Structures are given as C-alpha cells and as structure tokens.
Amino acid sequence: MSHIHQLGERRVIEIIMxxxxxxPEMPIPFWDDVSAVDLGGGRLAILKTxxxxxxxxxxxxxTHYQAGRKAMVMNISDLAAKGVRPMAxxxxxxxxxxxxxxxxxxxxRGxxxxxxxxxxxxxxxxxxxAGEIIISGMAFGIAEEGKIMRRDGARPGDILATTGVFGKTAAGLKILLEGLEAPADLRSSLVEAVFMPKARVEEGVALAESGVVTASMDSSDGLALSLYDLSRSSGVGFRVDRLPAAPEARRFAELHGLKLSDLVLYGGEEYELVFTVKPEGVEEARRVLRRVGGELIVIGEVTEEKEILYRVNGELRPIRPGGWEHFKGGA
Amino acid sequence: MSHIHQLGERRVIEIIMxxxxxxPEMPIPFWDDVSAVDLGGGRLAILKTxxxxxxxxxxxxxTHYQAGRKAMVMNISDLAAKGVRPMAxxxxxxxxxxxxxxxxxxxxRGxxxxxxxxxxxxxxxxxxxAGEIIISGMAFGIAEEGKIMRRDGARPGDILATTGVFGKTAAGLKILLEGLEAPADLRSSLVEAVFMPKARVEEGVALAESGVVTASMDSSDGLALSLYDLSRSSGVGFRVDRLPAAPEARRFAELHGLKLSDLVLYGGEEYELVFTVKPEGVEEARRVLRRVGGELIVIGEVTEEKEILYRVNGELRPIRPGGWEHFKGGA
Structure with a gap:
C-alpha cells in the first residue's frame, strides 16, 4: 500500500470500511452524511461526528470563537441535510x-x-x-424513519436544486490563503462566508416535511464532489443547466480573471443543501423553503447516464470530480 | 488568565462550562461520565465522546490496532460505568x-x-x-431513566467497592515510558494491561439492573481522582480501608522499591468501575457481578466528612487529588 496522501480521502474511507x-438492518447506509440507530416506534437516533x-x-x-462555532455548524449541517433538527x-x-x-x-463561547x-x-x-487545536464535534437528533432525506433516492427526471448560491467561500479562501485583494465591501462579504458559515437547518427540516425530496446532502466538500457523491449513492447522473453562482463570486472572478465555474464547483466549506425533487414537487419545495425564509434554485436534472455534465454556451462539458479532499488537498 | 498547563484539566473544563x-431538565448533569437526552417514555439517549x-x-x-481498539474501549467504558450497553x-x-x-x-481493524x-x-x-494520529470516538446507547448509575447518589454509610484490582497499568507505563525492567511473565501481564484495556460493560449493566448501586464511575483517570470526582458530585467523603492492589503491581513495586499505594491510587488508564452500594445491597451486588464472571471488592465506606482518607497501619492518611490530568501531566 501507499502513503495516504497518494490514496486520497475517499480511498482511505474505503480501506476503513x-x-x-x-x-444488521442499518437504517441509513455507510457513505451517507449521518449514521442512524433504530429507536423503535418508527424513530431513528441520528448521529454525526x-x-x-x-x-x-x-x-x-x-478567531478561536469562529473555530468553535464552525466545528458545531459543520456537524449540524449534516443533520440539516437529512432534515433532522439537532438536539444536542x-x-x-x-x-x-x-x-x-x-x-x-x-x-x-463559539x-x-x-x-x-x-x-x-x-x-x-x-x-x-494535543499538539494543535482539535475540535471534534458530534451532533445528535431524532428523526421519523420515513421522513429522513438520504443520498440514494435520486431518480432520472428528478429536478436538481440547491438552497443557495456558491463560490463565496472559494473566493474568500483565495483572499485569506493566497493574498488576493478585493474592495472592502466585497472582501468582507467573502471572508464572512468563510468565518461564519451557516447551516440550513430550517430549510432541511422543511424539505423533509414536504415529502417531495428524493435525495439530499450538504455541500461541505464543494458542489462538484456533492454531485459525485449523490451520483454514486443514487446510481444516476446529473446535467447542470445553470451554475448557482453568488454575485460576489462573479465580481471577484471578473476582478482577478478567474474562472467563475471553478469558484462555484470546486470550493467547499459551503453548507448549502444540494437535493433532488420529484418534478411535480418543485413548486411545493419552493413554497416550504420560502416559508422559512429560504429559496430554491433549480440548477439541472437527474439523468440516467451516470455522467455529470454542465451546459456552458450551449455545449455539455463534464464536471471533474474535484473539490476538497483531505490528504490530497484541494482540486 | 494563564496558559492551560498552569490551570490543569479540571479548571479548563470549568472555563468551558x-x-x-x-x-433545561438535563437528565444527567455536567461532570458526569456521559451526557443524556430525554427520548420520552422513560428512555434516555446516552452519549459520550x-x-x-x-x-x-x-x-x-x-500498535495502530491497539490504539484503534483502545479509542473505542475508553468511550464504551464510560457507558459501562453508567450501566448502559453500547449500541453504536x-x-x-x-x-x-x-x-x-x-x-x-x-x-x-482495532x-x-x-x-x-x-x-x-x-x-x-x-x-x-492532522499533524498526528487523533482517534476521536463517540459511543451511543439507550438507558431506562431510573436505572442509570450517576455520580451523585453516594450517601454516608454506603459501601465503596470496585470491580477489580488496580496498579497494573501504572506499572506497565513505568516499563514502557521509563524503561523499568521486569521478568518476562510479569512484564507481559503489565504491558498487556496498558495495550489491551477492558471495559466493564457486563458488570455495569448487571449493577444497574440490581438497583442497589447509589453512584458509579469508571477509573480512567486513576482511583484517587475517581474518588475525588465521586466525592464532589455526591457531596460526601470516603474512607478506604483496603487498597485494591493487583498482585502483579505488588510484585513490581517490591522489585523496584516503589510505593504500592502510588501504583494503585495514581495510575489511570484503568477501566474498573468504582461504585457505592447501599449496605444492605452488597451481597446482591456481589451476586449479580459473579453471575457475569466479575467480582466485587469492598474497599471502604462513604463518610459524611468530605475528606478522602485511607487506612494504613491502623492510621488514617489523606489521599491527595493526584492522578492523570491533561495539560499538567501525571500526579
């Protein structure tokens, strides 16, 4: 075998598994965002670390405050993506x-x-x-068995959507890690996205309640890897017709001559939900998201062929499986 | 404020808390071995990390195998001390x-x-x-609300007992860390205690079922600190009449002119249960422990005065609050 930086995070997880x-009768399979234990009576204990x-x-x-807060948000986000409210x-x-x-x-305090x-x-x-600061969080919640949104239910013809736009954290990290510059208002918005991420708990719970979502996960490893993970779990592909780009990411890309699609697809550390909806359920999903102050952004469709493509200037191009992967570093 | 190595682990935990x-209505207080969430119907979700x-x-x-295994055992041990069987x-x-x-x-594999x-x-x-190997485990189980053994129920007159003897890991660590020597059979038994610790799950579950235990915790920070923790949570003191010394620890202490009481009291990384029993329940506790292949060792009594003393040559001496504390190092 080899050093794990040659293997990459996904291969390391396979070795572990x-x-x-x-x-026996595990209510949620390995490779989903969370783990579950059957509590009886149709209820599941949902666990994430x-x-x-x-x-x-x-x-x-x-800051230390922001690190403490983020360690909670990133665990809570995985429950949110399943439609589960965190209790502890x-x-x-x-x-x-x-x-x-x-x-x-x-x-x-964070x-x-x-x-x-x-x-x-x-x-x-x-x-x-320890030799450095490590904040290992675990989140716990309770779910109704039938309502949980797994990764493996997307079917060809379903609509692919997100709860928000992408690219701000990728741009913010370029400012913080590579020293790229931006006007004060833009800089503060991009850096804030990195320092103070938000989990989509109300959105996830509302989507799970609606019953129209067929698969869901959070986008913490980047939009591209999220699509690959959903693709693998559901055995489907995706055609992305419209990249959900944040206006601030677009402005930053223009400022530095960067490819906007790189910021949107291969960023990571974003906690939007990426999900699929039965075509007849899109309006209902949009309605329940609006009710909790959220939005539904249709970005494409689930396909039978297991490719992941996006439409740019009328042409379909493959999205490569890049994004945040530990040990190997970024895309 | 100061560097945390000047403050010590217990003060650091106070700062966090x-x-x-x-x-509201937390079923198990902070400062116990585990955390709990009310599941309704008299059941609790028990969590530990x-x-x-x-x-x-x-x-x-x-070895890496032993490290992986121990990371699970140390989390499971805290559930065991509460009488809870680990599920996940x-x-x-x-x-x-x-x-x-x-x-x-x-x-x-471990x-x-x-x-x-x-x-x-x-x-x-x-x-x-990460810069080094970190194995952060979390254990989950379900308990009946009334049956869980907390730290805060010990009352004056209760009998103080353990599920086993102490001192082997302290001796084993002296071999591994300080290079002390021992005959092959003794060495292998002491080192095995460090490398392959055992959690007392069957013992804990049996004791909780018996209903005669008033307080319980595991001894992972050493017997002395366990007594201090039980003392603080229950608002009582202890008189230890008999140190529960492992024969191997005694042999090792004699070999190197070490104080046996130091090995027994201030070791840590041992996972015996330290618990208190109503006086009229001792025989029942002994019986249920025997049934699962365990033993009950009476070591003393709960006292009203909040001192922690042990009897040596007919004289009562204080046990100091030493043992394993992170940041400060050992006793």
Missing amino acids: DHLDEM DMLVWSTDIPPGM VLVSLGLPRDLQGEEVAEIA MNDGAREYGAYVLGGDTNE | DHLDEM DMLVWSTDIPPGM VLVSLGLPRDLQGEEVAEIA MNDGAREYGAYVLGGDTNE
Missing part, C-alpha cells in the same frame, strides 16, 4: 499546553453560539492534550 | 499525510474489534488531515 462489520483541525481547517485570521452536541477538544485560558473560553443558533445545546465532552 | 448554556491523541496517549510499543460507535479520525494505508487498515467485543458497531465517522 473494508474492516468494519456492518450493523466531524473534526476541525487547526493546521488544515483554519485559515489565517479566523458533544465536543472532544484537543488543546496544546501553551494555549491561553482566554482562548479556551473563546472556543467554548461552540455554545454555534449550537444555540440552531436550537441545540452543548451537553458535554472531553478535553485532551 | 462557564460559557455553555445548560439544557473522548479522544485519543497519539503523542500524549500512546506509549511506545502500542462513531469515529472522527485525524491522520497525518505520510501514514501508510496498512496503518489505517490496522486502526480500523476500532471494529473494540466495538464488537462489547456488542456495538462502528456506524460511521469522518477522516481528516
């Missing part, structure tokens, strides 16, 4: 010995706000000594 | 880029065995890039 016994690592996940300028969060902290007490307090913003509470956790 | 909103950090938690000679485990992994695929496979040994399944998780 090869060594795990599968729970994800880790924030200071050296690889925290761009320059992000636990946190395992790795902290270096020379951290200041104030910095710990700021991380804790954790609390990140949970409370979505109605959840930080219930407990553990502290450990 | 000062910034957390408390969930704890992290294993390669540089601070893994002694020389421990999730894992967030931090992995350095230059790790080998085989090493990842060994960690996964995780699977650590969960399956106690009837649980590894349901999912996440992988991340």
